[in-house]
Amino acid sequence: MPSLKDVKTKIGGVKKTSQITKAMNMVAAAKLRGAQSKMEAFRPYAEQFHAAMASLSAGTGGARFPLMEVREVKKVELVVVTSDRGLCGSFNANILKVANRAVAELEAAGKKVSLVCVGKKARNFFRKSGKMRKDYIDIMGTFQMFNARAIAQDAAANFLSGEADEVRLIYGRFHSVALQRPEQTTILPIKPIEGEAGGAAAPASQAVYIYEPSQEEIMEVLLPMFLNVMVYHSMLEVSASEHAARMTAMDNATRACKDIINNLTLIYNKTRQAGITSELMDIVGGAEALKG
């Protein structure tokens, strides 16, 4: 039987932990709102960009661009995007698991793998693997386009120089506050973008477009920007997912704390009761002895 004082101290400790987790939950909720509003703001840009790319690539079907060149894949680069901080449940672990499996599969297929790690968690995980080519840390919370551009430009340069024949992006996709899933997409070579089902109408209006400069040259400018858009998008997704995951994790932790406190309080009361009972027994016993 634990002593009364021990149990009391323990209850105090758990209470303090629950205060911290509760605060973290609220902070994560506020940050999630911020990240979500950034995503909302970014959506029209991304959508219009896609639409323009689709109408452009429909017109330049025959032309070849270095960033779209499909080569035999011998060297693959994985850009792994995770958060900088932990305490967000299994969010980062899930991304890293997918990344690790991808590395194993690619190597089993005899391909050379290099890694670019975005976020501290990815860096720390792959630091000792010897495959890490570059890492970017402490940039997740900033939502700056130029950070995404640096990553995209570096990946593009690596692809163009032949150091990698394929570049994949592994990140945590934000489906909802309750659901975030790791996702893997190939960003280089850039796949031709298919227009929507209404593509039949597009060629008609296509004929009258004035291009300045030529369609091909516009594509040359837009393709790297498109890469930026993809990388930036993944960073926004990871940010939102991170905060959502942390919110859930901290909510669970707060609830677990409450359960523990309930159990401990029960033990505390039982111990107290037992103490009182045994004291009473003593008194009664003593009184009986005096009588005798």
Next chain:
Amino acid sequence: MAALIQLEIVTPKGAVLSEQVEMVTAPGYAGVFGVLANHAPLLSTIKIGNLVYKKDGRDDIVMVSGGFCEVSNNKVTFLVESAERGSDIDVDRALRAKERAEKRLAEAMAQKEKIDRVRAEAALQRALARLKAAGKM
């Protein structure tokens, strides 16, 4: 009253402007071009510079950095990496950026570093466009 055209400026951080205007002048690939109502469909890349739009007889300036512009159905959409209205520009910051970019450019020229030079040039262009948009040059 002149016919109007819908002007939209969209950046990764959200829509900056959405207004009915009389005329838009933008820094295109081949030089500054103007767009009036009922312009033919057009797709052009945009350089760092100042976009001017006329509304109710008044000219307003927006600084834009690289991107592209699409004109169709009497609507002109600018998709640019950043856009700032002349009145929102922090002049001190732009001045500091200009000095920094000039210094970097001089250093890069001295060392013949191509990437640094391109970057410094772009930064300088942005700073100059900002100052111009703010009416300080």
